[in-house]
Amino acid sequence: MIPAQFDYLAPTTVEEALAALAEHGDDAKIIAGGQSLLPVLRMRLNAPELVIDLGRIESLRGVSEDGDALVIGAMTTHTDVGNDPLVAEHATLVAKAIEHLADAQVRHRGTFGGALAHADPAGDLGAPALALDAEFVITGSGGERRVSAADFFEDFMTTAIAEDEILTSVRIPKHTGWGAHYEKFVRVAHQWPIVAVAATVKTDGGTISEARVGLTNMGSIPLRATAVEQALVGQPATDEAVRRAAAAAAEGTNPPSDLNGDADYRKHLATVLTRRAVLAAAGA
Numbered sequence: 001m002i003p004a005q006f007d008y009l010a011p012t013t014v015e016e017a018l019a020a021l022a023e024h025g026d027d028a029k030i031i032a033g034g035q036s037l038l039p040v041l042r043m044r045l046n047a048p049e050l051v052i053d054l055g056r057i058e059s060l061r062g063v064s065e066d067g068d069a070l071v072i073g074a075m076t077t078h079t080d081v082g083n084d085p086l087v088a089e090h091a092t093l094v095a096k097a098i099e100h101l102a103d104a105q106v107r108h109r110g111t112f113g114g115a116l117a118h119a120d121p122a123g124d125l126g127a128p129a130l131a132l133d134a135e136f137v138i139t140g141s142g143g144e145r146r147v148s149a150a151d152f153f154e155d156f157m158t159t160a161i162a163e164d165e166i167l168t169s170v171r172i173p174k175h176t177g178w179g180a181h182y183e184k185f186v187r188v189a190h191q192w193p194i195v196a197v198a199a200t201v202k203t204d205g206g207t208i209s210e211a212r213v214g215l216t217n218m219g220s221i222p223l224r225a226t227a228v229e230q231a232l233v234g235q236p237a238t239d240e241a242v243r244r245a246a247a248a249a250a251e252g253t254n255p256p257s258d259l260n261g262d263a264d265y266r267k268h269l270a271t272v273l274t275r276r277a278v279l280a281a282a283g284a
Contacts, residue, residue, distance in 0.1 A: 003041035010053040014060070014168060017052055018141055021164050024050045030166060031055075032075060032114030035106050060113070060168055063087060069135075069171045074113020079104075081112050091172045093180035093200040093212075097128045100184045100196075113167045116152075119159045119221070122192040126153060126222030127214030128182065131198045134172045140165035153221035175212075178202045181280035183273045184216075187260065193217050194260045195269040197225075197249070199277035201232065208232045208282060218253040218270055227251045228274055237282035239275075246275040 011017045021028055029048035031037050032055070040046050054060060060075035063084045070090055072081055081087055082098035101107055101115075101124045115125050116136070134149045138161055147160045154160060161167055184196040196216035202209050211232040213225040231245035250267035257263045 003038075004044055004047040006041075006048055007050045008053065009050060010056045012056045012058075014057060014139055014166060017054060017057065017166060018139070018164070020050065020052050021166070022141060026163065028052055030117075032117070033077065033109045033111040034114075035102070035110040036114065036118040036120070054166070065090075066171070068174050070174060071137075072112050072170045072172065074111065074117075074167045074169055076112050078102075078107040078110050078112060078115070082107065090174040090176050091132060092175070092178065093128045093132060093182065093198055094125070094172065096180050097124050097182040097198060100124055100182055100193075103190045113170060116170065117159060117161060117167045119153055119157045120192075121156060121220055121222060122217040124182070124184070124193065124196065124216065127196065127198040127216040129170065129172070129214075130222045130224055131200060131212040131214035132172050132175060133212075134170050136160070136167060137169040137171060138162075138165050139168045144168070146171070149222075150224075156220040175200055175202075178210075179281040179283055181277045183277035183280065185269055185273055195255070195266050195273055197270065197273040197277040199274065199281045201237075201278060201281045203237055203282050206237055208235050208237055208278075211278065213249070213274060213278065215249070215253065215270060215274075218250070218255045218266060220254070223253055225249045225251075225270075225274060228278075232278065237279070239279060242278045242282070243275050246271050246278065249274040 027049040060073045130149045136147045136152045178200045180200040184193045198214040201211045211229045215223040227248035235241040249270040255263045255266035
């Protein structure tokens with residue numbers, strides 16, 4: 001289908017974008033890379049009067065260091081994030097997840113912040129952001145505020161970003177030296193994950209000293225497998241020990257049932273994929 005008619009604005013500063021949002025309110029829609037919004041517009045599931053394109057705001061692009069954190073601009077493309085040496089060294093889990101995100105064309109156009117703000121529970125970046133305790137920097141007319149990943153995802157495709165605010169960057173605490181792996185189960189290439197697991201672990205002499213595990217498509221928002229994380233600490237990075245811990249992966253989840261599988265199937269997948277992801281992250 002063809003989208004409904006709309007006006008188009010391409011500001012060059014965050015302040016200009018915020019002013020346009022304040023002026024047009026509910027009638028305006030932000031577009032980043034467009035990989036999520038454009039299909040919605042074509043299907044006329046949303047028909048804004050104004051589309052505000054953030055693509056010309058250079059201050060929203062790039063990866064930098066700020067003490068013990070990496071700062072990723074919201075308009076940085078998936079390709080640029082995935083290829084960045086700082087991300088590879090200090091946030092390996094993000095780089096691993098981006099390897100599995102859609103296809104090369106989408107990674108080239110889609111943006112890191114845009115995907116996270118879209119907040120699809122089947123998206124590949126929510127679980128890694130949650131597992132790494134990311135902070136989301138949100139800017140409005142009153143200035144900046146930071147929201148933890150645990151509070152950012154509120155419900156199905158709903159985040160803490162207010163209608164008059166913009167996600168400007170994501171801060172990720174450095175996990176230097178941690179092993180990481182993103183295990184994704186699909187039926188066909190480039191499909192949204194039926195279930196995926198983001199795991200990053202710190203080992204010491206073959207023993208897991210810390211662990212972070214995020215679950216994709218196991219509820220209306222990305223989830224932390226906290227029971228698994230706690231069970232892994234102090235355990236050897238062996239198949240038997242990890243299998244025991246991974247058995248708790250589905251605790252507290254509420255996965256959907258659809259043509260790709262029912263909720264019980266997804267709960268079983270979560271335990272299998274968690275075991276695989278943790279073992280791979282631990283180098284076992």
